[in-house]
Amino acid sequence: MKDGVNGVALAVFIFFFLVVTAMGFVAAKWRRAENADNLDEWGLGGRSFGTWITWFLLGGDLYTAYTFVAVPAAVYAGGAAGFFAVPYTILCYPLVFTFLPRLWSVAHKHGYVTSSDFVRGRFGSKGLSLALALTGLLATMPYIALQLVGIQAVLDVLGVGGGSNWFMKDLPLLIAFGVLAAYTYSAGLRAPALIAFVKDALVYIVIIVAVIYIPIKLGGFDHIFSKAADAFAVKNPETGKPRGSLITGPDAQWAYATLALGSAMALFLYPHSVTAVLSSKNRNVIRRNTTILPLYSLMLGLLAMLGFMAIAAGVKVKNGQLAIPQLFADMFPDWFAGVAFAAIGIGALVPAAIMSIAAANLFTRNIYKDFIRPDATPEREAKVSKLASLLVKVGALIFVLTMDKTVAINFQLLGGIWILQTVPALVGGLFTRWFHRWALLAGWAVGMVYGTWKAYDTPSATQDHFGNTNLIPFIGEKGYIGLTAFVLNVVVAVVLTFAFKAFRVPDGVDETSPSDYTADAGDAGVRADLPTAGH
């Protein structure tokens, strides 16, 4: 790591940070409705976003700073195994195409703001809805914390925040977060939607330049991959195993496939994905987005290549998270390194804002309104949600500042496993009312306990706990724990549904009707009070 502060890069970084800060505050006035004191406005941007805004918003939301740092870091550390992010993001779009338009329709028809709202309406069960809301909150919090880890990595390489005094060390992060909290509070979802334009533009420029410029400087992909192959072949003196490989080992193919599939199933059920999807203005905006969002998947693949380039460039870091920022610092002229760092830094702000809004909506709708103040007015809901978004961010900040980074990473891994356990109730509920609410709750509980226990019990590459693949019962291959837990979850839900139906255990009331799931903006009965609705 370079000593001292990189002045030019830092100046460029600060410049972009100031630009997005200004945009964040201006966003409060962007496409604003007359009556803005409700969750549809603050928490869903007026449900008014068209194809392109949704594209930037979802892209900015799903491909986070942590993704930029972690995917190449995984490739840097072990090669092929880290590349599962590409099939994962390929597979999620056919899934989105199939089920999210139905969620959009039923949410518009009934004014649902969160996915738990839908589950409550569909199954008439506040308990099931609460379980899913808590799962979402628990999975989102460490994810926000990880965005901070992404900013920290950049600040580290920039040479700021490395002082011995803890206050000076964390001050840059505190400032960045304070500003983020302020404009999210005032502008709601409109702030990240507007900033996402800058973020994605920067990210695309940086990656395109990186995958052309760096290989030329390093002597071509041939050279990069042969260097990487050499590095991976070196055996670890402690374990006697090679560091990694350029293709997945014969016993790792199940793990590769199940990780891709399980992660794809979970991605769009995260509260922040649902929030972005529900903010779009009609059904086809989502479908159209499944045909243009894969551009980000391609970018992710190129980004993963940077992991190999870091090896070939001789980047040596103890903390793999720093590999890519360090590669940028080593390879690029200072001013462009500043642009690259700004891309990562802003890349953390957008998802952190959306995640905190999504978590706040969950708290407000499915805990505060359902259990504490059922008579809350829309104004009150918006106020509570704004405050909750602040609390969520402070929580994430404390998490990062007081605990070791690996805690956040472990929790994020668990978060993926947990979110997968909401699939039967959510996706199942979108297509059928056959499941019994308590069977779904029991399946969820079994999946949560099994997944958490198994993950704790599994050693990972760097520690004794929190691995993500283990033997799949009955199959005998190693696979993604989250997916195994999901299968168990479904089995329990199906068996108990039969049992509850046989004993005529009372089922909840379904407030939705079949046609609600295909309704579109402009149809009779679909909320038409949208500020810029229409085709």
Place this chain on the structure above:
Amino acid sequence: MTEPPMEPPERAAERGRPGAGVVVPLAVAGVCLAVPFVAMLWVGSYNRLTPAFIGIPFFYWYQMAWVFVSTALTSTAYVIVRRLERTRKAAAAAGGEQR
């Protein structure tokens, strides 16, 4: 366009009796959406180094190429589904107030 059927196809589908002109396109759309799963989850089919493309091993460029293939497939499914929905809406409008 032919005269609208007795009821909109989608509603018929919900009762388990899909209209005749709907099954085939829906099946094609379904296949389009399913193919990427077969291709990507069958890791053995692409788990090798050669042939390389501009120095990038097969394993990597093949999966990145699938980004384009799956995008084309999803787009096809989108066109099909949108056409079906338009037909349904037109049929519903021609049939007057149905609800």
